[in-house]
Amino acid sequence: xxxxxxxxxxxxxxxxxxxxxxxxxxxxxxxxxxxxxxxxxxxxxxxxxxxxxxxxxxxxxxxxxxxxxxxxxxxxxxxxxxxxxxxxxxxxxxxxxxxxxxxxxxxxxxxxxxxxxxxxxxxxxxxxxxxxxxxxxxxxxxxxxxxxxxxxxxxxxxxxxxxxxxxxxxxxxxxxxxxxxxxxxxxxxxxxxxxxxxxxxxxxxxxxxxxxxxxxxxxxxxxxxxxxxxxxxxxxxxxxxxxxxxxxxxxxxxxxxxxxxxxxxxxxxxxxxxxxxxxxxxxxxxxxxxxxxxxxxxxxxxxxxxxxxxxxxxxxxxxxxxxxxxxxxxxxxxxxxxxxxxxxxxxxxxxxxxxxxxxxxxxxxxxxxxxxxxxxxxxxxxxxxxxxxxxxxxxxxxxxxxxxxxxxxxxxxxxxxxxxxxxxxxxxxxxxxxxxxxxxxxxxxxxxxxxxxxxxxxxxxxxxxxxxxx
Amino acid sequence: xxxxxxxxxxxxxxxxxxxxxxxxxxxxxxxxxxxxxxxxxxxxxxxxxxxxxxxxxxxxxxxxxxxxxxxxxxxxxxxxxxxxxxxxxxxxxxxxxxxxxxxxxxxxxxxxxxxxxxxxxxxxxxxxxxxxxxxxxxxxxxxxxxxxxxxxxxxxxxxxxxxxxxxxxxxxxxxxxxxxxxxxxxxxxxxxxxxxxxxxxxxxxxxxxxxxxxxxxxxxxxxxxxxxxxxxxxxxxxxxxxxxxxxxxx
Numbered sequence: 001x002x003x004x005x006x007x008x009x010x011x012x013x014x015x016x017x018x019x020x021x022x023x024x025x026x027x028x029x030x031x032x033x034x035x036x037x038x039x040x041x042x043x044x045x046x047x048x049x050x051x052x053x054x055x056x057x058x059x060x061x062x063x064x065x066x067x068x069x070x071x072x073x074x075x076x077x078x079x080x081x082x083x084x085x086x087x088x089x090x091x092x093x094x095x096x097x098x099x100x101x102x103x104x105x106x107x108x109x110x111x112x113x114x115x116x117x118x119x120x121x122x123x124x125x126x127x128x129x130x131x132x133x134x135x136x137x138x139x140x141x142x143x144x145x146x147x148x149x150x151x152x153x154x155x156x157x158x159x160x161x162x163x164x165x166x167x168x169x170x171x172x173x174x175x176x177x178x179x180x181x182x183x184x185x186x187x188x189x190x191x192x193x194x195x196x197x198x199x200x201x202x203x204x205x206x207x208x209x210x211x212x213x214x215x216x217x218x219x220x221x222x223x224x225x226x227x228x229x230x231x232x233x234x235x236x237x238x239x240x241x242x243x244x245x246x247x248x249x250x251x252x253x254x255x256x257x258x259x260x261x262x263x264x265x266x267x268x269x270x271x272x273x274x275x276x277x278x279x280x281x282x283x284x285x286x287x288x289x290x291x292x293x294x295x296x297x298x299x300x301x302x303x304x305x306x307x308x309x310x311x312x313x314x315x316x317x318x319x320x321x322x323x324x325x326x327x328x329x330x331x332x333x334x335x336x337x338x339x340x341x342x343x344x345x346x347x348x349x350x351x352x353x354x355x356x357x358x359x360x361x362x363x364x365x366x367x368x369x370x371x372x373x374x375x376x377x378x379x380x381x382x383x384x385x386x387x388x389x390x391x392x393x394x395x396x397x398x399x400x401x402x403x404x405x406x407x408x409x410x411x412x413x414x415x416x417x418x419x420x421x422x423x424x425x426x427x428x429x430x431x432x433x434x435x436x437x438x439x440x441x442x443x444x445x446x447x448x449x450x451x452x453x454x455x456x457x458x459x460x461x462x463x464x465x466x467x468x469x470x
Numbered sequence: 471x472x473x474x475x476x477x478x479x480x481x482x483x484x485x486x487x488x489x490x491x492x493x494x495x496x497x498x499x500x501x502x503x504x505x506x507x508x509x510x511x512x513x514x515x516x517x518x519x520x521x522x523x524x525x526x527x528x529x530x531x532x533x534x535x536x537x538x539x540x541x542x543x544x545x546x547x548x549x550x551x552x553x554x555x556x557x558x559x560x561x562x563x564x565x566x567x568x569x570x571x572x573x574x575x576x577x578x579x580x581x582x583x584x585x586x587x588x589x590x591x592x593x594x595x596x597x598x599x600x601x602x603x604x605x606x607x608x609x610x611x612x613x614x615x616x617x618x619x620x621x622x623x624x625x626x627x628x629x630x631x632x633x634x635x636x637x638x639x640x641x642x643x644x645x646x647x648x649x650x651x652x653x654x655x656x657x658x659x660x661x662x663x664x665x666x667x668x669x670x671x672x673x674x675x676x677x678x679x680x681x682x683x684x685x686x687x688x689x690x691x692x693x694x695x696x697x698x699x700x701x702x703x704x705x706x707x708x709x710x711x712x713x714x715x716x717x718x719x720x
Contacts (some may be wrong), residue, residue, distance in 0.1 A: 067545045075548075090538045091545040095578035103572045107547045142703040144585050150574075153567040187548040216689060222697040229536075230707045237535040356714035358535070359528035363708040371706055377688065379680040415678065458569065468694065 017116040024453070026445050027162040031113075031127055032136045032434035034169060035105075037094035038207035038232065038393070039063060041431040042075075042113070042125050045136075045438035058431050059125045061112050065091040065104055076108040084302035085255040095217040096206045096229070097140030098147045102154050114159070125161075134163030134448060136434045141168055141211055141225045145463055152462040156454045165448040166466045170202035170213035171220050172433030173391055173423065175440075181421050182387060194440050199383035201372070203365065203404070204430075205394035207232045210352060210365060212372045214384055218443075224372040228362055230351055232393050236261050238358070239348045247339055256308065260297050260339065261348065263310050267399035268346035269406065278343040281313070293345060313340060349397050353407065366407035385412050395426035582700060589699055 034041040043058040062079045067089040074082055082088070093105035113127045127133055135155060139148065148166065155164050174196035179185070196218030204211045208231045214224040240257040244250045250257055270275040274293055281292035292313065300308040317338065320329055351357055353364040363371060369388065373381050388408070394400060405420040412418050423429035438444055449465055457465075464470045684692075697703075 048477050065545050065547065067543070073545060073548055089541075089543045089545060092538055098578065100576070100578045100581065102574075103547055106572065139633075142697050142700050144581050144700060146581055146585070150571045153565075154571060157565045158568045216693060219693050221692050222695045223692065225698065226705045227703050229532075233538070234535045237537065241534070254539065337516060354715065356708075359524075359714070360532060361707045362705045367708050368705040371709075376692070377684040379683040382680065383683075415680065467696065469696075 024445065024450055025131045025162070026441075026450055027134045027447055028442070029132060030134045030136060030163075030435075030438035032431055032438065034097060034172075034428075034434065035094065035140045035236065035429040036063060036206060037097055038198070039427070040108070040112070041428055043125065043431070043435075045435035057124055057435070058428050060427075061108070061125070063092060063094060063105075063108060065107070076112050078111075083305070085253075085300070086302060087252045088255050089252075090254060094208070094348060097206065098143050099151055100147065102150060106154065108160065109159075130159045131162045132452065134159055134165070134438075134444070135161040136165045136167060136438060136444075136448075137382065138167055138169035138172065138430060138434070140209070141170065141213055141220065141222075142227065148466070149459050149463050152454075152466075153459045156409045156451065156459070156462070160451065162451050164451075164454070164462075165444065167434070167437070167447065168213070168220050169430050170211060170391070171196075171215045171218060172203045172430050172437060173202050173389055174200045174215045174218045175433040175436040176423070176429060177436075178387070178389060178421075180424075181389070181424065182419055194436050196437075197387065199380065199387055201384040201388045203369065203388060203390045203392075203395075205231060205352065205365070205390065205400075207393065210368075210392070210394070212365075212368050213371060214380075215375060216380075218437075221376060223375050226368045226372045228352070228368055230353065230355055232258075232261075235265070235348050235351060235394075238351060239265070239344060241337060242344050242348070243341075244342075246344075248337065250339075256300060259300075259308055260341070263308070264295050264297060264345050265340050265347045265349050265397055266346055267353070267403045269395055269399055269403050271346070271350060274346050275343055279343070280346075294340060294342045295345065297339045297341055299339060301336065304335075346399075349394070349400070352394065352400075353403060364407075366404060366411060369408060370411055373444040381413065382416040385416045386419050388418070389423055389429075390420065391423045391426045391429045395422045395428055585700065 030045040032041075032043060032045055040061040040063045041058055042061065046057055059077075061077045063076070065080070065081060066074045066082065068074060068082060069084055069087045093099055093101040093108065095101075099105050114130075116122070116126075118126045118128055135153065135231050137155065139151065151166060152164070155161055155166075175194060178197050178200065181427055184301075197217070200215045202211075202213045202215055204213065207228075210223055210228040210231055212224075212226045214221040236258045237256060239261050240250050240254065243257065243260075278293045281294045285369055294313040295310050296317070297310050298308060300306060321334060324334065347357075351360075353366065355362045355364060362368075369385075373384060374382070385408070388404075389402060390404065401420060401422050405418065408420060409418045425432070437447075447466075449462055454462055461470065
């Protein structure tokens, strides 16, 4: 079951937790892991009421095993030491947003959080005594029960955390301070306890998929959760494919193409207009460097220790290069490899809005939001449409927010106010929400289980407990 | 002289030959031996406007885009002696659950197939874990149907004008009793449909009401619902049914 929220308030009938409630021990120290497919966001929740600055307590660790060109295997945080990303191969324990391969995930977690001694460098994310730590772990919505069970068993039996809460990632965002983001008056700031927002529609566009989750008072409305199986990975692969077909063969250069994507891609707010522009500037081969949609990306050269970078398109570069040294170009320029990026820049992220472009029979993100609302009572529509929060790495693609807001405005009911906002830090927003949940001890203990309870009732019970069934 | 004979179309007549009715030259019949069977298969799974060959190509392309690496490659987890000796020492012994999970080489697709099979068989992986599988499956199906019904209605007409109709529609997924209960709830006044301010307020035909906020009871009911299955939560095709765009290759 996809939810991790205990439906605590409405359910008073005798549950196994009731008898032990008085002697429950939930460790004070809370560690939060937002286990993304691309990047793990992890760190301790500070005890001081969480402010937006507490993001500094969060470390990002690549969630991958990498085999480099010279057959070295590099894991997690060590990826920062890799200089040569050519032909790097990836193994990711997370598939479709869920941890599937725990063999690899354990290695990454062990190396990141458990190995060695506490040092100044790793003190922010080193877990010295799991039995004295409460773990808040995020999961993607609509997870398979068997995978949930695996996660619970690994957390409680392999590492033995003292307390544990498995939460639906998007719901944690509701704990963040979002009123100021939407320009609403900030209410009861002096109030000590942190409470989640009433109605929030979270669009989470990450590495492996894009989900829409209506969150009501910190809990997901399960029937409204919708998923589009497109994320950053697909965009990178699509760009890789187009470029390989039109220019150089880049099929083995996932890492480099990801950098290219992050550097050049944008979401068009006038698709056919931009298509026309890109085509026209491709036609004008005579003119010199100019402004337009076409860009050159100079590929990295690990031998010369040079990183990739963008520069304005020079239509004559190719001709000049042919002439060689005669043209007066420096040897440096002559040796570099350049990708010319025209309509690729916006045709690739366009997939999120019109998946039909690659034949996918699925609606784009704006329509998916309406599909999500269509199964909820109409009385809630206006509240959700006025509070659409976008998180996840793809929110950083320029133009994404504008396009989403425009299209949603067009298809949503005219009487409703539509407000679409990007979280201040869309990548760490979920993690930050986790720290704020942790600051509210009462709520946290409602959604957590303790080590003792797990040992008493087992993993089947844990799955049911997190699904809110007991 | 001619003789009239009743043709029997059973193949048991005489081995080797039989009468066959002829209706002149039929091109499809004539082509049949060469490409009939294959084409039949190819068009069998035809879902609407594209042939199954196209559908396969799209599915293959999507699977391609879903890959981590272009080539299949195995990246083994480095063997660590330290784990067994030093670091392990402080921890409890590896349990059988953990060992089983670590040794599992199943992919997400394998797990999903298991899950789907369990759901369709009714006993359900969901159910196995939940102890109330049947109900969950039914709920998921019901939601799906509700989603289909509702998405066929354009959003602008989705009951903003007619609060009573809107209540009826929510009632389709929650029991009708729920709706009546809601109306007798305490803060009745706050939940009355509010008039949306517009220049047509005086015209009984054009004035519009904001739909009422659902009662706490309905919200609790909604929050307590089990999650949809992985496939049921997938985004549906666009309601407008606009045909897809096509680009010429450059």
